Amino acid sequence: MALLRPAQLIAKEEGRPASLPPGLRIYAIGDIHGRLDLLDDLSQQIRTDLGSAPADVLTIFLGDYVDRGPESAGVLERLSRADFPTPIQTVRGNHEEVVMQFFEDETVLASWRRFGGLEMLHSYGVDVTEARRGLGYDRAQNSLAARMPPEHRMFLEQTGLTASYGDYFFCHAGVRPGVPLERQAPKDLLWIREDFLQFKGSWSKIIVHGHTPVPAPEILPNRINVDTGAFATSILTALVLEGAERRFLMTAKSA
Numbered sequence: 001m002a003l004l005r006p007a008q009l010i011a012k013e014e015g016r017p018a019s020l021p022p023g024l025r026i027y028a029i030g031d032i033h034g035r036l037d038l039l040d041d042l043s044q045q046i047r048t049d050l051g052s053a054p055a056d057v058l059t060i061f062l063g064d065y066v067d068r069g070p071e072s073a074g075v076l077e078r079l080s081r082a083d084f085p086t087p088i089q090t091v092r093g094n095h096e097e098v099v100m101q102f103f104e105d106e107t108v109l110a111s112w113r114r115f116g117g118l119e120m121l122h123s124y125g126v127d128v129t130e131a132r133r134g135l136g137y138d139r140a141q142n143s144l145a146a147r148m149p150p151e152h153r154m155f156l157e158q159t160g161l162t163a164s165y166g167d168y169f170f171c172h173a174g175v176r177p178g179v180p181l182e183r184q185a186p187k188d189l190l191w192i193r194e195d196f197l198q199f200k201g202s203w204s205k206i207i208v209h210g211h212t213p214v215p216a217p218e219i220l221p222n223r224i225n226v227d228t229g230a231f232a233t234s235i236l237t238a239l240v241l242e243g244a245e246r247r248f249l250m251t252a253k254s255a
Helices: 036-052 072-080 094-104 106-112 117-123 137-147 150-158 186-191
Strands: 024-029 056-061 088-090 163-165 168-170 206-209 223-225 237-242 245-250
Touching: 036 072, 036 237, 036 245, 072 117, 072 150, 094 106, 094 117, 094 137, 094 150, 094 186, 106 137, 117 137
Parallel strands: 024 056, 056 088, 168 206, 206 223
Antiparallel strands: 024 237, 163 168, 237 245
């Protein structure tokens, strides 16, 4: 494949639809949350879809690779090896941020265990019996550190907070209204919700994000949400961008 050209800033002209630079296609994938089966399915769909692709293709993962679903370790193994039909760029989600915090502070598990941490630990073979009862956080920390391959931890550390191509800005949770995109705080990029979701104004680019599950992909004038709650719905979504075109690839919901 041809090398990707650097992120470009394209001034949006009045009335011109948002677009990518010519010759570039982007697949933007929402929150996976440990559903390796859905990642495999969507990977195959993308492989088939590449038959019509231009020279430059990139898949941007929007974070939350771990927790909730059963195969966090498998997802990180796949992504850490960049085992995918296209080059990939990985954005950090709030769940990856919490994993990294847990390596520094075992008490993080007191809250993390309530939003998917136990499932993530279990996927690495960590005994979570004590942690379910609010005990043994240090032992769980040590066990994860011993069991997680160094490549997985390096992958987490190397995830970025944003990506930007053409008229689109990619991040996990969203952005703070009134703050230029280049000055957004990491906390907002990882965690923001209502202030971002309720904002009806515009930014210099269309924001492509996940973090807040929706029944179907949302396309609004200022943002596109591709988090379709994969861990619970079995629907993992990829937004496909090329020129001014937008379309979706999605896994089928299990019967």
